[in-house]
């Protein structure tokens with residue numbers, strides 16, 4: 407079976423989840439030099455995931471369906487919420503504030519799980535249905551998007 411928006415982006419969610427788990431482990435062990443690296447990786451990859459959705463997939467979906475104020479708008483708002491928490495987590499990493507970090511990471515974990523579930527169970531399926539064979543073009547465009 408060929409790759410779908412759903413399979414490609416769901417796999418990317420799993421990769422980000424794994425990096426997030428690595429991050430929590432390295433913070434727990436208070437190896438702060440390592441934490442900075444792991445955090446930078448996780449941050450870049452999650453940002454890249456949001457970019458693939460916001461710069462490529464959402465606009466294509468909106469163009470095809472005319473639905474601009476619906477699910478994609480809600481997903482954008484949730485990305486913003488998560489990005490805000492991430493920037494606070496970055497400060498905690500810089501200040502080696504383990505306890506505060508874990509308060510935030512628990513919140514981020516919850517938001518991420520709920521967000522990803524909505525995308526995987528609803529939005530990605532809708533997008534695949536609307537795009538049909540053009541899905542592969544959109545996937546290529548997402549893969550070409552550079553990491554910041």
Ligand SMILES: [Fe+2]
Nearest residue numbers: 459481485525
């Ligand atoms: Fe998303």
Ligand SMILES: [Fe+2]
Nearest residue numbers: 415455459525
């Ligand atoms: Fe996503």
